[in-house]
Amino acid sequence: MSAPFRLGFVTGATPDKWARVFRERGGPLELVPVAEDEQEQGVREGSLDMVLARLPVDRDGLHCIPLYEERPVAVMGVEHVATVVEEVSTEDLDQEQLVLPERSGWRPAAEQLAWPPMSVKDAVETVAAGTGVLVVPMSVARLHHRKDVTFRPVTDLPTTTVGLVWRTDHDDDRVQTFIGVVRGRTANSSRR
Numbered sequence: 074m075s076a077p078f079r080l081g082f083v084t085g086a087t088p089d090k091w092a093r094v095f096r097e098r099g100g101p102l103e104l105v106p107v108a109e110d111e112q113e114q115g116v117r118e119g120s121l122d123m124v125l126a127r128l129p130v131d132r133d134g135l136h137c138i139p140l141y142e143e144r145p146v147a148v149m150g151v152e153h154v155a156t157v158v159e160e161v162s163t164e165d166l167d168q169e170q171l172v173l174p175e176r177s178g179w180r181p182a183a184e185q186l187a188w189p190p191m192s193v194k195d196a197v198e199t200v201a202a203g204t205g206v207l208v209v210p211m212s213v214a215r216l217h218h219r220k221d222v223t224f225r226p227v228t229d230l231p232t233t234t235v236g237l238v239w240r241t242d243h244d245d246d247r248v249q250t251f252i253g254v255v256r257g258r259t260a261n262s263s264r265r
Contacts, residue, residue: 078101100247
């Protein structure tokens with residue numbers, strides 16, 4: 074019996090539906106959570122066959138299929154003044170303390186505190202205490218949902234793309250089967 078196909082997935086990505094179909098068609102599969110700053114490493118070194126990654130990635134030696142876009146949201150305490158609106162802009166957040174850097178590089182105009190390094194979970198705890206806001210992809214906000222925080226879409230920040238990434242020199246039948254699953258091909262498709 075061959076080793077299981079190893080699929081990494083970045084925080085917030087939900088590979089369950091694709092994993093179920095792959096297991097029916099392609100055999101054993103192991104899901105491996107990966108941090109965004111380590112998402113390429115496992116594929117490049119060969120410990121992962123593919124990864125659902127937040128783009129961009131360094132495409133040198135890698136194939137990539139963009140899959141879907143994620144909206145950025147501002148996570149805030151439930152008592153925050155911005156909870157009275159359905160969505161916010163960067164102008165609405167311009168005087169806030171940003172607990173973690175925003176991935177596009179946007180920063181509020183207000184002088185920022187020197188926050189210690191922290192995980193997203195820790196950042197959500199900080200926000201829940203009423204100190205600052207956090208801007209993350211919506212799937213990450215949902216993953217770290219708590220009853221004392223909420224989130225609002227940020228209208229003028231770029232979306233984040235999630236894509237399927239694998240090495241160009243690792244293009245076997247199981248990789249092609251997983252690509253077929255993600256693209257919605259049937260089990261009887263001639264393209265796997």
